[in-house]
Amino acid sequence: MKVLFVTSEVTKLYKRGGLADVSYSLPAALARLGVAIAIAMPFYESMSTKNVICVGQLALDYDRRRELVFIFRTTLPGTKVPVYLFRHPILNQYDGEKIVERFAFFSKAVTQLYLYSQDTMGGPYDIVHCQDWHTALIPLLVGEHTKVGHHRHEETIQSKQAKTILTIHNLLYTGESGVSIALKLGIPQSMLHIFQTPLGPAIRLMEEGMEYVDRVTTVSPTYAKEIMAGKHGKSTVDVFTRRGDRIRGILNGIDSDAWDPRTDKELPRTYSATTVIAAKAEIKKSLQHSLHLPELDVPLFGFVGRFEGRQKGLDLVAKAIAAIPDGQYQLALLGTGQKSLIQEFIQLARKHHTISFTHTFDERLAKRIYAGADIMLIPSKFEPCGLTQMIAMRYGTIPLVRKTGGLADSVHDGVTGFVFTEYTASALIVGMERAMAAWNDKTTWHSMVKTAMRQDFSWKRSAKEYLALYQDLVKGSS
Ligand code: GLC
Secondary structure (H helix, E strand, O other), rough: OOOOOEOOEEEEOOOOOOHHHHHHHHHHHHOOOOOEEEEEOOOOOOOOOOOOOEEEEEEEEOOOEEEEEEEEEOOOOOOOEEEEEEEEEHOOOOOOOOHHHHHHHHHHHHHHHHHHHHHHHHOOEEEEEEEOOOOOOHHHHHHHHHHHOOOOOHOOOOOOEEEEEEEEEOOOOEEEEEOOHHHHHHOOOOHHHOOEEEEEEEEEEHHHHHHHHHHEEEEHHHHHHHOOOOOOOOOHHHHHHHHOOOOOOOOOOOOOOOOOOOOOOOOOOOOOOOOOOHOOOOOOOHHHHHHHOOOOOOOOOEEEOOOOOOOOHHHHHHHHHOOOOOOEEEEEOOOOHHHHHHHHHHHHHHHHEEEEEOOOOOHHHHHHHHHHHHHHHHEOOOOOOOHHHHHHHHHHOOEEOOOOOOHHHHHOOOOOOEEOOOOOOOHHHHHHHHHHHHHHHHHHHHHHHHHHHHHEEEEEHHHHHHHHHHHHHHHHHO
């Protein structure tokens, strides 16, 4: 079984969010199960990757020009998984203008190499596993060559049986673009599912992926159900109705070596389920101290994540802060994101001495919050999977989550955390009050903390599900 895992970000090489964590630990877990897996990603300028060698180059027709892309190889830090890095000026930066075109270009480069020179990246591969909209054009591009079959070098195509999987990590981002992209990529517009916008005809890369890929998965069973029920856009449901297919949800795991309070070097002290109570009290004090929060014996809430107004439920948090009297609790927030939200929380932290807001992306502080907080706030409007709640539980911190997506699939109300349903500030406040009351009852609280720590969110189970899917797909083709 050989799999090429294509992604825009990988932890330890280039990270923006949860996708990077998954793109690190899922291939690593699959390799441990015996899958010969390699990763393909852009070679961003800011990557300070060591031990990189150039293994080949590729000429690519794009936007009526011929572009030269260089392919480098390295390994996934701490593993033997090969990583193929695609270097070209278009791929220097992740962010910025024309982000959709950038990843369309990357997808075409990967496809071209896959079709004509797979051995450059360790092929032949049985399966190409694409992540999110960034790589969602690959199934179409692969299929365009193999199914339409009009390419001049048809005989050089190494795999006409390309099997593809697309995993959706977040349908909020669909890679919307004007149709001119088709011309740049050299694909017929007739293959695209075009819709009208005030700015003219457009496509969504993610939906093109769903149309052409062999299998679609997403990162939790509940998010899969929500998508099929039309909660994340009707056009997606239409795709599946056309396909006569369903989306399958496989719950993400976390890297249980990277997130382990027994060995975590970023903490003032390490701990296990036996030593957790005393250790957390100590770490909480040091956290309060370093965040300039008064060293009070009140429940300390934490929030670590992207400040994304449409998803993360920060509007509810702002209302809860205004409603709950200062002094009853404390809240430590960490993250970056939308400017307006950042401004709002800077103001809130100025006004309330119980609130601390650190406006950076700081993995070390994140770990101290995971370990030092009592309760982790995750009031997302929607959450495809969410890794924060799993990390929190591993560190003995009780998650307070809204019942949606992967949060609903991983937190057990009253046992390993607290769950509220309505997306309203009052429902969040009730949840916070429940958590604070439970915190005051030390016997119950300590047993919850220990139960949470005993949950197994390692990748092993999920990786086995992906392996079964791979096997099924390959068998289906023979
Ligand atoms: C995205 C989703 C998040 C998920 C992550 C990894 O960041 O928003 O819920 O956990 O991808 O799949």
